[in-house]
Amino acid sequence: MKMFSHKGGIMTNNSRQHEILDLLYKKGKVSVKEFSKTLYVSEMTIRRDLAEMEKQGYLKRYRGGAILKVDFREMPVTERFLLDANKKKRLCEQALPFLRDNITIFLDSSSTCLYIIPHLIKYKNITVVTNSIKALQNASSLHIPCILIGGEYYEQDMCLVGSLAEEYAKDLNIDISFMTTAAYSLDGTISDFDLRQTAIRKRVLKNSKQTVFLFEKNKLGKKLTYTLCRKSDENVTILIEK
Amino acid sequence: MKMFSHKGGIMTNNSRQHEILDLLYKKGKVSVKEFSKTLYVSEMTIRRDLAEMEKQGYLKRYRGGAILKVDFREMPVTERFLLDANKKKRLCEQALPFLRDNITIFLDSSSTCLYIIPHLIKYKNITVVTNSIKALQNASSLHIPCILIGGEYYEQDMCLVGSLAEEYAKDLNIDISFMTTAAYSLDGTISDFDLRQTAIRKRVLKNSKQTVFLFEKNKLGKKLTYTLCRKSDENVTILIEK
DNA sequence: CGAAAACATTTTCATTTATAAACATTTCGA
DNA sequence: TCGAAATGTTTATAAATGAAAATGTTTTCG
Numbered sequence: 431m432k433m434f435s436h437k438g439g440i441m442t443n444n445s446r447q448h449e450i451l452d453l454l455y456k457k458g459k460v461s462v463k464e465f466s467k468t469l470y471v472s473e474m475t476i477r478r479d480l481a482e483m484e485k486q487g488y489l490k491r492y493r494g495g496a497i498l499k500v501d502f503r504e505m506p507v508t509e510r511f512l513l514d515a516n517k518k519k520r521l522c523e524q525a526l527p528f529l530r531d532n533i534t535i536f537l538d539s540s541s542t543c544l545y546i547i548p549h550l551i552k553y554k555n556i557t558v559v560t561n562s563i564k565a566l567q568n569a570s571s572l573h574i575p576c577i578l579i580g581g582e583y584y585e586q587d588m589c590l591v592g593s594l595a596e597e598y599a600k601d602l603n604i605d606i607s608f609m610t611t612a613a614y615s616l617d618g619t620i621s622d623f624d625l626r627q628t629a630i631r632k633r634v635l636k637n638s639k640q641t642v643f644l645f646e647k648n649k650l651g652k653k654l655t656y657t658l659c660r661k662s663d664e665n666v667t668i669l670i671e672k
Numbered sequence: 673m674k675m676f677s678h679k680g681g682i683m684t685n686n687s688r689q690h691e692i693l694d695l696l697y698k699k700g701k702v703s704v705k706e707f708s709k710t711l712y713v714s715e716m717t718i719r720r721d722l723a724e725m726e727k728q729g730y731l732k733r734y735r736g737g738a739i740l741k742v743d744f745r746e747m748p749v750t751e752r753f754l755l756d757a758n759k760k761k762r763l764c765e766q767a768l769p770f771l772r773d774n775i776t777i778f779l780d781s782s783s784t785c786l787y788i789i790p791h792l793i794k795y796k797n798i799t800v801v802t803n804s805i806k807a808l809q810n811a812s813s814l815h816i817p818c819i820l821i822g823g824e825y826y827e828q829d830m831c832l833v834g835s836l837a838e839e840y841a842k843d844l845n846i847d848i849s850f851m852t853t854a855a856y857s858l859d860g861t862i863s864d865f866d867l868r869q870t871a872i873r874k875r876v877l878k879n880s881k882q883t884v885f886l887f888e889k890n891k892l893g894k895k896l897t898y899t900l901c902r903k904s905d906e907n908v909t910i911l912i913e914k
Numbered sequence: 915c916g917a918a919a920a921c922a923t924t925t926t927c928a929t930t931t932a933t934a935a936a937c938a939t940t941t942c943g944a
Numbered sequence: 945t946c947g948a949a950a951t952g953t954t955t956a957t958a959a960a961t962g963a964a965a966a967t968g969t970t971t972t973c974g
Contacts, residue, residue: 474952492687573827578825580820583817598840713961716962717962719924735921916974919970924968928964931960933958941949
C-alpha cells in the first residue's frame with residue numbers, strides 16, 4: 431500500500447494530506463471529526479492519513495485528532511501564538527507566487543518567515559538555507575532539507591550572527607530570500623536596529639537572485655539605525671500586510 | 673521502542689495538557705476549578721492530567737491546583753537525554769580536570785557531552801564550539817558564549833554535518849574537544865557507523881590541541897565501519913565509565 | 915485544643931467516545 | 945474489463961471521561 435512516494439523526504443503527491451497539514455497550520459489543532467467534515471471523507475480515511483503522516487513525522491496525533499509538531503515550549507498552540515499568527519500567515523500567502531520547484535531559498539530569523547515553511551511541502555526539491563534555529567527545526571520536521579549558517583549564537587532571536595556567520599554566508603547562492611526587518615520607511619528605506627542581523631541579511635541579499643521582504647503594518651513609516659537596502663534596489667520585492 | 677502510552681511517555685500526546693501548560697505559563701498558578709471551567713472538562717479529568725504531568729516533572733501540584741515548575745527550562749529535552757543520565761553524569765565528571773579558564777572547547781552531538789555543560793559555569797571565559805543544536809541551546813541558556821558550526825541539518829541527531837560543516841570547521845581552533853563515538857575497540861581504535869559524523873569529528877580533532885573521548889561501557893570492544901582515530905594518537909585522551 | 919463542617923482528592927464504576935481490525939465497496943489506471 | 949489501491953462500513957476493543965462514594969486534609973468555632 432504505497433499511498434505516496436517519499437522522494438527526498440518530501441510529500442509530493444497526496445493532495446489530501448497537504449490539506450490536512452494546511453488545516454493544521456491554520457488552526458494548530460484539529461479533530462478527526464473536523465477533518466472528516468472539511469475534506470469530505472470518512473473518519474477512517476482521516477485516521478489512516480494521520481497515522482501515516484505521524485509515522486513520517488509531519489504531525490503528532492492525540493486521541494481525537496492531531497496537533498502541529500512544533501516545539502510547544504517555543505510556540506504555545508493557543509492564544510497569543512494563534513493571534514498574530516493569522517496576520518503573519520496572510521502576509522506570507524502573498525509570498526507564495528514566488529515559490530517553485532527546484533530552488534534554494536533563504537529564511538531569516540523573523541517569526542514571520544516561519545509561516546512560509548508549511549507551504550514548502552507542495553514543491554519538489556526545495557532547500558532551505560537559514561540562520562534561524564526555529565526555521566531549521568520547523569522545516570526539518572517537515573522533512574525539508576535544511577542548511578544552517580553557523581556563527582555566534584544570539585540567544586534572544588535563536589539565530590546565528592557575527593563575522594563567522596557572514597563569512598559562511600559568502601559561499602551560499604540563493605534563488606529567493608525571504609526577510610523581514612523592523613522598519614520600512616516612506617522613502618523606501620529598509621532598516622533595522624540590530625547591526626549584526628543587518629550585516630548577515632545584507633550578505634545573503636548580495637548572494638540572492640531575488641529578495642522578498644515581508645512587512646507587517648506596524649513596521650511602516652519608520653527608519654532605524656542600520657540601512658539594509660532600498661526599495662529601488664535590483665531584485666528586491668516588497669510585500670506589505672493588507 | 674515503546675511509543676507514547678498515556679502514562680510514562682512524553683506528553684505531546686495530549687493536547688489538553690498543552691493548554692494546561694499554556695495557562696500555567698500565563699498565570700503561574702492555576703486552580704483545578706479554573707482549569708476545569710476554562711477547558712470545559714470535569715475537575716476529575718484535570719486532576720488526572722495534573723497528576724500525570726507532575727509525575728513527568730512539568731509542574732508542581734498543590735492542594736487545589738498547580739504551579740509551574742521554576743526549573744522548567746532545565747527539563748530533559750528528550751527521552752534519550754534521560755536515558756542513563758546518572759551514568760553519563762558520572763562519566764563526565766572525569767572530564768572536569770581538563771577544564772580551565774579562558775579556553776575554547778568543542779562539544780560533539782552526543783547526549784553524553786551535554787552533561788559537561790552545567791560544569792562550565794564554574795570557569796571564566798569559556799567558549800563552546802559545537803555542531804549540536806542541543807548543546808547550543810543548553811549552553812546558551814547558561815549564558816555561555818557559543819559558536820555553532822553550520823552545515824546540513826541531520827534531524828535525527830539534531831546536529832549539522834556534511835561537507836559544508838567540515839569546511840566551516842576548518843577555520844576553528846579548539847583548545848579541548850570532548851567527543852564520543854559508538855565504538856572503542858580493544859586495540860585502541862575509535863570508530864563509528866556514521867560517515868558524516870566521523871568526518872566532522874575528524875576535522876575538529878585535527879584542529880584541537882587536545883581531544884578527550886568519553887566512553888560508556890557499552891561502547892567497549894566494538895569496531896565499526898569508519899575509524900576516527902586511535903588511542904595512541906597525539907593529544908588523544910580516553911576516559912571510560914567506571 | 916478538638917470535633918464537626920467544608921472542601922479536595924482518590925477510588926471505583928458506568929457511560930461515552932475513539933480507535934483499529936476485518937470486511938465490503940468503490941475508484942481508477944493498466 | 946480486470947485487479948489493485950483507496951475508501952467506506954461494521955464491529956470489537958480500548959481509552960477517556962464524569963458521577964458518586966470513600967477517604968484524606970484543612971478550617972472553623974465552641
